[in-house]
Amino acid sequence: MGTHEFPRGFTFGVATAAYQVEGHIENDWSEWERQGRCKDPSHRCGRAVDHWNLFDHDLQLARDVGSGAFRVSLEWARIEPVRGQVDEAAVDQYRQRLVRMKEAGVRPVVTLHHFTHPQWFHRETPWHEPSSVVEFRRHARICARILRGLDALVITFNEPMVLLLGGYLQGMIPPGLADGNKAMLALGNLARSHVAAREELLRECGRCEIGISQNMLAFRPDRWWHPLDRALTRLALDNYNHAFLRALTDGELRVQMPGLASTRQRIEGARDSMDFMGINYYTRAHLRFIPKPPFLQFQYRDLLGRGLTDIGWEDYPEGFAQLVLDVHHTYGKPIWVTENGIDDRQGDRRPGFLYDHWRHLLGAIHQGADVRGYLYWSLMDNFEWLEGWGPRFGLYSVDFETLERRPTPACHYFRQVARSGVLVEPPSLRVREDAGR
Numbered sequence: 559m560g561t562h563e564f565p566r567g568f569t570f571g572v573a574t575a576a577y578q579v580e581g582h583i584e585n586d587w588s589e590w591e592r593q594g595r596c597k598d599p600s601h602r603c604g605r606a607v608d609h610w611n612l613f614d615h616d617l618q619l620a621r622d623v624g625s626g627a628f629r630v631s632l633e634w635a636r637i638e639p640v641r642g643q644v645d646e647a648a649v650d651q652y653r654q655r656l657v658r659m660k661e662a663g664v665r666p667v668v669t670l671h672h673f674t675h676p677q678w679f680h681r682e683t684p685w686h687e688p689s690s691v692v693e694f695r696r697h698a699r700i701c702a703r704i705l706r707g708l709d710a711l712v713i714t715f716n717e718p719m720v721l722l723l724g725g726y727l728q729g730m731i732p733p734g735l736a737d738g739n740k741a742m743l744a745l746g747n748l749a750r751s752h753v754a755a756r757e758e759l760l761r762e763c764g765r766c767e768i769g770i771s772q773n774m775l776a777f778r779p780d781r782w783w784h785p786l787d788r789a790l791t792r793l794a795l796d797n798y799n800h801a802f803l804r805a806l807t808d809g810e811l812r813v814q815m816p817g818l819a820s821t822r823q824r825i826e827g828a829r830d831s832m833d834f835m836g837i838n839y840y841t842r843a844h845l846r847f848i849p850k851p852p853f854l855q856f857q858y859r860d861l862l863g864r865g866l867t868d869i870g871w872e873d874y875p876e877g878f879a880q881l882v883l884d885v886h887h888t889y890g891k892p893i894w895v896t897e898n899g900i901d902d903r904q905g906d907r908r909p910g911f912l913y914d915h916w917r918h919l920l921g922a923i924h925q926g927a928d929v930r931g932y933l934y935w936s937l938m939d940n941f942e943w944l945e946g947w948g949p950r951f952g953l954y955s956v957d958f959e960t961l962e963r964r965p966t967p968a969c970h971y972f973r974q975v976a977r978s979g980v981l982v983e984p985p986s987l988r989v990r991e992d993a994g995r
């Protein structure tokens with residue numbers, strides 16, 4: 559393998575999530591929007607980018623950029639809108655789509671839970687109650703039926719720590735709680751639900767590989783010399799990046815966030831319950847101790863002068879390699895990058911972003927990390943949760959009025975690298991370098 563070559567069999571692909579693209583979904587988030595509880599109360603996802611009706615077209619777009627894998631999610635609220643009543647037509651639709659994906663030579667990467675819930679869930683069986691595990695097991699059983707024989711890469715949970723922080727500690731997303739005790743109960747039940755889902759999937763699916771997608775941040779003390787900033791950085795690394803992965807590896811959930819939430823719980827059956835580690839990497843956070851609650855200030859900074867991305871995040875590809883190597887050394891498991899991407903509203907920074915991140919990923923691979931694939935977030939622009947319709951992460955830009963998908967300059971570059979498996983510089987980077995001379 560040359561220094562610019564990805565390993566043989568390495569898969570490039572793209573990622574999406576149901577609520578952000580499909581449209582026409584009634585779930586806890588749509589209810590939250592109607593209640594005006596979003597950061598901007600005018601935000602509505604509505605028809606999203608109508609992927610539900612444009613699936614085949616979007617699959618073709620994924621193929622056009624050389625994708626060998628396509629990450630989608632199965633919307634629980636579509637499958638089980640009323641507790642205990644399965645919408646068989648929706649199940650059938652999902653099954654047919656994934657079969658077509660597989661027949662087109664694109665490996666399905668399927669998330670069972672990507673932030674959203676049916677509307678009954680938080681009212682009747684919230685995550686901090688043990689009954690949530692029973693409910694999620696039933697959801698997983700239905701998903702396993704959809705996935706039978708497809709050799710899918712299955713992600714039980716997307717970014718459990720984001721769900722926990724936003725939904726159980728900051729109250730910013732459904733269920734809107736800020737309660738450390740409930741948060742820790744919920745986190746334990748998320749881990750148990752992963753185990754339950756794994757059992758259902760293994761029983762029903764035949765071949766499939768099972769893991770989670772963990773949002774991982776590079777962290778840095780805002781004042782490198784300050785002992786409390788440094789202590790916060792260590793805590794963040796351990797709790798945010800590792801606690802959940804560790805629970806599914808050694809069977810014990812250990813969280814220690816002084817003043818916020820702490821727990822130590824055995825998770826029956828969780829030891830070695832992931833076939834791969836899914837990493838979602840976007841940026842670096844600078845942490846500073848402040849002498850009043852919540853005692854932590856979290857900031858993005860443009861330390862290296864590259865310019866923040868349009869959503870305001872630091873562009874920090876160096877952290878990508880560090881995290882991948884950290885996961886490799888800590889767990890020794892195969893790794894999939896299940897998300898990485900940039901909000902680039904002009905579309906001109908994305909090729910350079912890809913080049914920089916791929917270069918660092920290759921560096922980690924050459925140092926021994928067993929990385930099997932890279933999925934770009936996202937195939938096309940979509941509904942970005944609290945930020946609504948502003949951000950544009952798509953390889954294809956979408957006209958939100960007409961729903962037309964148009965290739966951004968990164969499409970051509972993505973296809974070139976995905977098809978050849980060889981990392982070359984994008985033309986825009988050469989321009990960037992010339993301008994710097």
Ligand code: IFM
Pocket residue numbers: 575578717838897935942943
């Ligand atoms: O859009 C989200 C996605 O749903 C989860 N990971 C981060 C993305 C960008 O914010």
